[in-house]
Amino acid sequence: MVKTKKLFFSVCWPFLLISAFLSINIHAFSALSREKITIKDSLNRQVEVRVPAQRIICLQPELLRILVALDEGERVLAVDRFPVRYDHLAKIIFPEVSKLPVVSVTGEDANLEKIMELNPDLVLVSPSELNLTQNLSRKLNCPVISLSSSGRIDRLLEEIEILARLTGKEQRGEELKNFLVAGLESLKQKLNRPGLKKPRVYLSFWGSLLRSPVNYQPVELAGGLNLTSQIKPIHQGSDTAVLKLETLLSWNPDLILVHGLYPPEERKITVQQILTDPGLQYLKAVQEKKVFYTFGFWYWWDPALVLVECYYLAWLFHPEEMSGVDLMVEGEKSFKKFYGQEGLFKALCDRIKAHEWFKK
Structure with a gap:
């Protein structure tokens, strides 16, 4: 029995070494x-x-x-x-x-x-x-x-292209990019009216009234002006600006958007808090009750949600031009295209209680 074992190891040992060597080096190869x-x-x-x-x-x-x-x-x-x-x-x-x-x-x-x-x-x-x-x-x-993407659609499209190259999924990446571009072109045509007035918009993001994104292209694509775009971000690689209250008051925005991509119980600042804050009653947006939740980005964007948000903001800014748009239908279409399943946008809206936003 002992001789049999020795014979087995003497015959098999070289093959075991080769197998181990191949296993270790296969990833490198x-x-x-x-x-x-x-x-x-x-x-x-x-x-x-x-x-x-x-x-x-x-x-x-x-x-x-x-x-x-x-x-x-x-x-x-x-x-x-x-x-x-x-x-x-x-x-x-x-x-x-x-x-x-x-x-x-x-x-x-x-x-x-x-x-x-x-x-x-x-x-x-x-x-x-x-x-x-x-x-x-x-x-x-x-x-x-x-x-x-830092709040810019062109960079988001570039990201999709880069990750598609890195994973060998160029065809799928091109498909997603084309879907986004076509959706944005359709929105552009809806808002293509001479003399369309652009509201001056302030975005209150990341749980603070005075933290705001410098770049937030959905505002511009939806026919608005992002007031914070004139401020520098806090450091390289960031899209965040931190304002003084006096700056916000001096801007006196037409409309305020509050970061809503949280369940209600996790929101540190709410639409109602802004509307009832004694120090903000001077603001035009507060006086006219034009303070709304929006999706926003939280640790950058979701690619399927970007297009939905552009449509949603256009619906807020220019309701007449967007009167025939069903936001839930647009959201489901975008999420299915990106993630291949029905009901995902509805599931997100259920989680963050966004259905009420579309009733304005």
Whole structure:
């Protein structure tokens, strides 16, 4: 019996070593056999990546949603805490997110040991976390790409194209881009009336009256003017401006939009609070009760929601031009195109109680 065992190991041992060697090196061989491309990210860095990426760690929720829309959610190995803990939309469009490891908690931190264990061939981060981007780029042996739309449709379209290239889903990416462009062109035609007056709009986002996005293109595409566009963001890679109350009062907006992409119990500032605040009664928007919720972006955009919001804001700003538009129908159409299922937009509206917004 002992001789039989020795004979077995003497014969099989070389094959076991070869098998182990192949197993260890198969990922490296696969990476070397793939095409290398160069991506210019949102921090203007040139980053080389082998495509298609197979093992992705995504620490930027907007990019996670685009990956899901590209049917590539299964390539995501880990995420940051936001989509698991706070993002109610992510759980609707990608329930599997709750099972993924969380390797970043505060936005500027990351569990480097855990990331290295997962052996990614691509890490995606947000330019608003500049230190995180720099630290991971120095310490990891894989490309780190920093991307966000920063409130601009052209950048969102570029993001879709970049992620489609990174995952080898160019055809699907082109399909999604064409859908967005066609929807926006249709909206443009609806608002194509000479002399259409553009309301002066202030956006109150991220749980504060005085925090507002510098870039928020849906306002312009819906036929309005974003007053905060004249202010600089707080730092590079961010789209946030922080105002003084005196600035808001001096602007005296025609209309105020309040960030509503939260369930009511999580909203730190509400339409009713603004309408009843004694210090804001001077404002035209308050006097005329033109203070409304909008979806907004929370840790950047959802690509399916962008088009819906453009239509919704146009409906608020120019109701006559949008009188024949059913916002629920438009929302369902957009979400089905991006995520392939019926009822997703309704599920989001149920969760954040958005149905009431459409009754104005």
